Amino acid sequence: MSQPPTADKDPSSTSQRGFSRRAMLGALGAGGLGVAAGALGQGILSGSQAAAVPVSDVVEFYGEHQAGIATEAQDRMHMAAFDIITQDRAEVIALLKDWTDAIEHMMRGADVGEFGATGGSYDAPPEDTGEALDLSASHLSVTVGFGRSFFLTNSQPRFGLSDKIPEALVQLPHFPGDALEDARSGGDLVVQACADDPQVAVHAVRNLARIAFGTATVRWSQIGFGRTSSTSTAQKTPRNLFGFKDGTANLKAEEQKALDEHVWVSGKTGNEAWMNAGSYLVARRIRMHIETWDRSSLREQENIFGRTKAQGAPLSGGTEFSEPDFAMEGRSGPIMPMDSHVRLAHPDTNAGVRMLRRGFNYTDGSDGLGRLDAGLFFIAFVVDPRTHFIPMQNNLAKNDALSEYLKHTGSGLFAVPPGIRAGQYLGQGLFT
Amino acid sequence: MKQLRPLYLSAAFSVAVLALSGCTTNAPDSSADDSIKVNSTADACALSAATAPGGTVKFEVKNDGTQVTEFYLLAEDGLRIVGEVENIGPGLTRDLVVMAPEGKYITACKPGMVGEGIRAGFELSAAPEGQTVSADRAELQKQAVTLYAAYVKDQAEQLLAGTKEFATAFEQGDEATARALYPQVRMHWERIEPVAESFGDLDPILDAREADLEADQEWTGWHRAEKDLWPPASGYTSMTAPQRAALAQKMVADTEELQARVLTLTFTPDKLANGAKELLDEVATGKVTGEEEIWSHTDLWDFQANVDGARIAYEDLKPLLGDADAELDAALDAKFSALQKILDTHKVGDGFTFYNDLTEVQVKELSTAVDALAEPLSKLTAAVVK
Incomplete structure (x- = not known):
């Protein structure tokens, strides 16, 4: 397994407060590790060497940008949006501080709190919920963002922050075909937890929700079971639940210049300066009509995507990474159909705009008609949703042949503040 | 209806991942069937066989040229189209499946989608039993x-x-x-x-x-x-x-x-x-x-x-x-x-x-x-x- 560019090089540089699950693994010895590796099934397969050379599957928490954006996409995700239930600015700040502390712990594979899952009073509930004991850091990244309603509720300012609301943090318009459910949309705060191991991601959200009791309450949460995007050239393009490789042309961590142009906010001054080095997170829960899709011919499927199903090559020929030739003529019109997904989502069709897609396949069981409630939990990070998401989504919703098989049921837009240094808390720039 | 997998167990998660990442070569299975391979280039239209049994006939057409190509199975008169496959991009492979009775035919590749195409004679023998084909489909x-x-x-x-x-x-x-x-x-x-x-x-x-x-x-x-x-x-x-x-x-x-x-x-x-x-x-x-x-x-x-x-x-x-x-x-x-x-x-x-x-x-x-x-x-x- 290749190391992500953000993996820590010197674990000793991070704070050692709190119980380290990794230290516990070491204490258990090789036998214990074998069990852990078996339970994980992946991620720390090289764990048997851990006694000699510590294997790091830790994503660095501190840095210019928050982790979980340009970080090599992990395979599992749990995202939760929260509504703040306090009117007290100090309580909100306290929550962000507590979250920062807990996230820093969990990302390096440590328990939450000073005494962790088993080190505290025998007569008190454990500080950490414990289901991640024996599991490694698992490349956990936790990313925090603010929704528009964090700053304003019914146009009323909250927490004295209404003048700090970035212009780009707009109310998303109604897109054609939207069937958004209120209980799956919006939120004052968002937490994106990604990891190699689903239990580590769920553990993160669970503990952050627990810490938030009394200050914020979970509005919706979503589990994704498989990444649908590559954010590094070292990763293979995965398949979505339609069976296609999508997002072949995704922004990659190696493309520093493109990230600066299309993902990271920069050059903001005054009330928006707190967003510099931050980004905007767009989340869309896109239900797929799996059953009708499965009844469509391979011809239709390939024409809808504009790619071959086997290799992911554009229909204009070549291999997966060949640039599509949109001008190439076929028998009746362009060989890459005008309403094909690749054409409509391509930067050439969208004023050169690119986004960093970091979505996940999801399934939430079945609906009352015996159909899979499954699809894509679309996540994208962009420098400004007004230029980098809304126009493209309007175009896709109206013209994309794929739309017939999709139903957007949830939506969220969040301002993701920059990363922090030790001693700071996430979102601090907003309150100072 | 697709069978459900229990996705919430972590062991099953791993299985799902293996299933997703395991299929690296999804190319059409060419080993087991009796399909006729066609290679279309700028100046050639090569078939792996010039004769085949009638009934259901499958051509696997690979475009080894640099232009969009097409492949046709024509009746003996060279005019009536029995079957065709269009829009084959460079490097891609497309199948043509036709149901055709015993008889003489003409095959044609059309690189660049222009002209008469590169033509050759082709013959189907009697269809295997149970595969009767209407003479005038x-x-x-x-x-x-x-x-x-x-x-x-x-x-x-x-x-x-x-x-x-x-x-x-x-x-x-x-x-x-x-x-x-x-x-x-x-x-x-x-x-x-x-x-x-x-x-x-x-x-x-x-x-x-x-x-x-x-x-x-x-x-x-x-x-x-x-x-x-x-x-x-x-x-x-x-x-x-x-x-x-x-x-x-x-x-x-x-x-x-x-x-x-x-x-x-x-x-x-x-x-x-x-x-x-x-x-x-x-x-x-x-x-x-x-x-x-x-x-x-x-x-x-x-x-x-x-x-x-x-x-x-x-x-x-x-x-x-x-x-x-x-x-x-x-x-x-x-x-x-x-x-x-x-x-x-x-x-x-x-x-x-x-x-x-x-x-x-x-x-x-x-x-x-x-x-x-x-x-x-x-x-x-x-x-x-x-």
Whole structure:
């Protein structure tokens, strides 16, 4: 397994407060590790060497940008949006501080709190919920963002922050075909937890929700079971639940210049300066009509995507990474159909705009008609949703042949503040 | 129906990942079958064999050139097309499956899609037992599309006549008549919905639901009238008389345009079969969920009409289902009947129960019958294009 560019090089540089699950693994010895590796099934397969050379599957928490954006996409995700239930600015700040502390712990594979899952009073509930004991850091990244309603509720300012609301943090318009459910949309705060191991991601959200009791309450949460995007050239393009490789042309961590142009906010001054080095997170829960899709011919499927199903090559020929030739003529019109997904989502069709897609396949069981409630939990990070998401989504919703098989049921837009240094808390720039 | 995997157990997660990342070479299986390999380049059209047994014949056409290519199987006269595969991009492989009897043929690759193509003789020997091929499949295909074209024309005419009647009642404020006509007239639209939808500009103007609209987009057509005839209990302002008149007149004008364009359409067997499948998709995603007619709840009228349209296409194509497809034919017969039987139980007078009066159990029963039919129906195209 290749190391992500953000993996820590010197674990000793991070704070050692709190119980380290990794230290516990070491204490258990090789036998214990074998069990852990078996339970994980992946991620720390090289764990048997851990006694000699510590294997790091830790994503660095501190840095210019928050982790979980340009970080090599992990395979599992749990995202939760929260509504703040306090009117007290100090309580909100306290929550962000507590979250920062807990996230820093969990990302390096440590328990939450000073005494962790088993080190505290025998007569008190454990500080950490414990289901991640024996599991490694698992490349956990936790990313925090603010929704528009964090700053304003019914146009009323909250927490004295209404003048700090970035212009780009707009109310998303109604897109054609939207069937958004209120209980799956919006939120004052968002937490994106990604990891190699689903239990580590769920553990993160669970503990952050627990810490938030009394200050914020979970509005919706979503589990994704498989990444649908590559954010590094070292990763293979995965398949979505339609069976296609999508997002072949995704922004990659190696493309520093493109990230600066299309993902990271920069050059903001005054009330928006707190967003510099931050980004905007767009989340869309896109239900797929799996059953009708499965009844469509391979011809239709390939024409809808504009790619071959086997290799992911554009229909204009070549291999997966060949640039599509949109001008190439076929028998009746362009060989890459005008309403094909690749054409409509391509930067050439969208004023050169690119986004960093970091979505996940999801399934939430079945609906009352015996159909899979499954699809894509679309996540994208962009420098400004007004230029980098809304126009493209309007175009896709109206013209994309794929739309017939999709139903957007949830939506969220969040301002993701920059990363922090030790001693700071996430979102601090907003309150100072 | 796809089998569910228990995805919430972490062991199963790993299995799912292996399954997802394990399929690196999904190239068409070429080892086991008897397909004839065709290599198309700028100046050659090489076939792995010049003869093959008749019946179902599969060509695997690889484009090793730099231009888009096509491959044709022509009758001995070099004019009549037995089968063709178009739009093969450079480096890509496409299959052509045809059903053809013993006889002499001509193959042709057409790099650049121009000219006569690179031609050669090709011969089919007697078909293996059980694979009898009608000597004149092309004629059967022609009959099928002629029948279907007549049906579409008839439905479009009835739609126009009905729309005029509805528009008059709606414009004059005769709501009772308009409400009675609404589901009846829409059935003509729903029977030929894939045809109507093939006109990308007319479909949203005539059939957009409110949720389909873009912010600030003008809302016209059937569902605009629907909301005004079955208005929400609160928060809705009824249309004024001039607004109603404008909407009614536009619906008539747009339907006239639709009817005129339908006359210019040409059909092919794959369009019929795909259209039938799409009609069942419409039922599965829009009607059986009650999302099509959220104000009038007349979804079962649309449901019946979609099934009618699919059944007509199937019946027109039936003669093309040869011995090899007898099982498919029998399954389609049975599943159409089974679905119709359930629909019949919801008939009330010359209409149907309103969707919001159906129980969850009844909806599930309908949905299950739709899935049962849609699955074999999705195999119809591949069977009739051969």
